[in-house]
Amino acid sequence: MFGKDLRLTDNYGLQRALEENEQILPLYVHDEFSPISNRFAMSWLLDSLNQLSMGIARSGSRLMIRSGNTTEILLDICLQFGLERVYVTEPTYALESQDFLKLKNALSRRSINLILIPDRILSLIDKGPQIRQFKQFHQAVSRKIKASPIFEINKLNFHGMANDFSWDHQDSTCLYSRVDLGMRWSPGWEGANSKMNLINKGDFVSHYLSDRDSLHESKGIRLSPYLVNGEISFNSIFSKVLGESNDDSEGENPFWRQVCWNLFAQHTYRHNPRLQTHSILPAIDQLPWSSHSEGLERWKQGLTGYPIVDAGMRELAQTGWIHNRVRMITASFLIKHLLVHWSEGADWFFNNLLDADVASNYFNWQYMAGSMREANPYFRIFNPVLQGKKFDTEGKYVKRWIPELQDYPIDLITFLQIYQEENNKELQLQEL
Numbered sequence: 489m490f491g492k493d494l495r496l497t498d499n500y501g502l503q504r505a506l507e508e509n510e511q512i513l514p515l516y517v518h519d520e521f522s523p524i525s526n527r528f529a530m531s532w533l534l535d536s537l538n539q540l541s542m543g544i545a546r547s548g549s550r551l552m553i554r555s556g557n558t559t560e561i562l563l564d565i566c567l568q569f570g571l572e573r574v575y576v577t578e579p580t581y582a583l584e585s586q587d588f589l590k591l592k593n594a595l596s597r598r599s600i601n602l603i604l605i606p607d608r609i610l611s612l613i614d615k616g617p618q619i620r621q622f623k624q625f626h627q628a629v630s631r632k633i634k635a636s637p638i639f640e641i642n643k644l645n646f647h648g649m650a651n652d653f654s655w656d657h658q659d660s661t662c663l664y665s666r667v668d669l670g671m672r673w674s675p676g677w678e679g680a681n682s683k684m685n686l687i688n689k690g691d692f693v694s695h696y697l698s699d700r701d702s703l704h705e706s707k708g709i710r711l712s713p714y715l716v717n718g719e720i721s722f723n724s725i726f727s728k729v730l731g732e733s734n735d736d737s738e739g740e741n742p743f744w745r746q747v748c749w750n751l752f753a754q755h756t757y758r759h760n761p762r763l764q765t766h767s768i769l770p771a772i773d774q775l776p777w778s779s780h781s782e783g784l785e786r787w788k789q790g791l792t793g794y795p796i797v798d799a800g801m802r803e804l805a806q807t808g809w810i811h812n813r814v815r816m817i818t819a820s821f822l823i824k825h826l827l828v829h830w831s832e833g834a835d836w837f838f839n840n841l842l843d844a845d846v847a848s849n850y851f852n853w854q855y856m857a858g859s860m861r862e863a864n865p866y867f868r869i870f871n872p873v874l875q876g877k878k879f880d881t882e883g884k885y886v887k888r889w890i891p892e893l894q895d896y897p898i899d900l901i902t903f904l905q906i907y908q909e910e911n912n913k914e915l916q917l918q919e920l
């Protein structure tokens with residue numbers, strides 16, 4: 489059963505199922521309680537499933553797609569076709585997690601064995617107690633990882649009896665309105681492999697940090713939605729970036745360092761399963777947060793009056809994407825200027841982001857709120873004016889997303905911001 493491993497490259501669960509069985513029945517189930525329901529993330533998922541399904545068809549098989557209650561669907565299919573084993577890959581389920589054990593028990597009552605194949609890299613992050621500092625985590629993980637050769641699956645022996653099955657391929661597609669994600673995205677495992685070819689190029693790492701900071705849309709790597717859907721494995725990234733020798737055991741490679749933030753978020757989530765709702769530092773929840781909803785609504789709509797914040801929030805609403813820097817600026821603004829509890833902003837992001845991911849999203853919001861004891865203290869505040877000046881020097885980003893500022897020179901935009909701050913006036917951009 490596919491889940492957060494929508495790929496035919498380096499797919500351990502699929503490989504194991506093929507090794508241990510003469511025929512398999514490839515299945516994807518969109519669970520009725522799946523946390524992902526926003527239109528951008530769903531559109532990505534559907535495009536990705538489409539690509540996976542085409543790859544599986546080329547390999548001589550067919551992908552069955554169902555949506556609903558995973559337990560009922562698995563029981564139904566296994567009993568109908570006499571299947572005794574179901575294979576899933578981490579992190580579709582985390583080993584020992586409640587939902588994995590529940591599903592395993594429900595299937596085993598009907599003599600069906602649910603087999604979880606661990607991800608070689610993700611399984612490392614579970615070991616031992618929680619590491620709270622990124623630096624320590626990054627060094628420990630980078631030292632432990634050993635890259636394995638990447639493999640392709642191009643032949644699937646299809647379960648013959650399933651040929652007569654009537655496919656409800658479309659049921660999940662009908663439930664959601666699709667969004668055109670535009671030319672700059674190419675969802676699916678083959679799109680992910682093309683990204684990896686970029687990473688393989690010699691000058692990628694030397695340009696990575698400066699390109700990453702640019703708000704210009706074509707410069708960043710934009711890999712996160714592929715990782716969220718498992719269209720690429722961490723092992724593939726590690727192998728391509730650092731090679732099988734792992735000669736960079738301190739993990740100094742800047743790109744790998746960023747990817748480790750993703751692993752760190754997942755590590756933190758596994759040790760704090762209530763990450764979505766409870767601050768890791770409980771004192772954060774006790775602060776006198778504002779219950780003034782107007783500020784929150786303006787923030788959501790991109791009408792705060794701070795150009796860089798508004799540009800980011802409008803880009804998010806229209807495309808499901810924002811640059812990491814702008815995510816930090818907008819998050820800091822909501823929490824530390826408007827004094828709104830981080831969970832409000834986190835939920836809004838989660839319901840709009842193309843790369844919505846429980847661990848990464850809620851971890852980063854808590855991080856921005858100062859809820860991690862050892863990092864980014866609560867009194868660190870991003871200045872939206874200085875951040876705009878520094879990272880959007882020519883105002884191109886702001887003008888792209890706030891058309892009403894199109895004809896204003898950048899100095900004037902900056903001046904208006906300062907004016908607004910100094911006079912503490914609730915000036916509306918539309919009135920300028």
Ligand SMILES: Cc1cc2nc3c(=O)[nH]c(=O)nc-3n(C[C@H](O)[C@H](O)[C@H](O)COP(=O)(O)OP(=O)(O)OC[C@H]3O[C@@H](n4cnc5c(N)ncnc54)[C@H](O)[C@@H]3O)c2cc1C
Nearest residue numbers: 708709710711712746747749750812815844845848849852
């Ligand atoms: C408030 C906030 C909310 C966020 N919500 C999400 C989310 O829902 N899903 C998500 O995948 N990322 C989230 N991030 C992290 C980060 O913004 C994105 O992963 C990044 O912007 C993706 O861009 P990129 O692929 O070009 O990555 P780069 O910045 O070039 O980094 C490469 C990869 O490293 C990982 N990475 C880099 N920085 C982080 C980070 N701070 N936390 C976790 N992983 C990181 C990502 O997998 C990324 O694809 C959030 C960050 C903030 C500040």
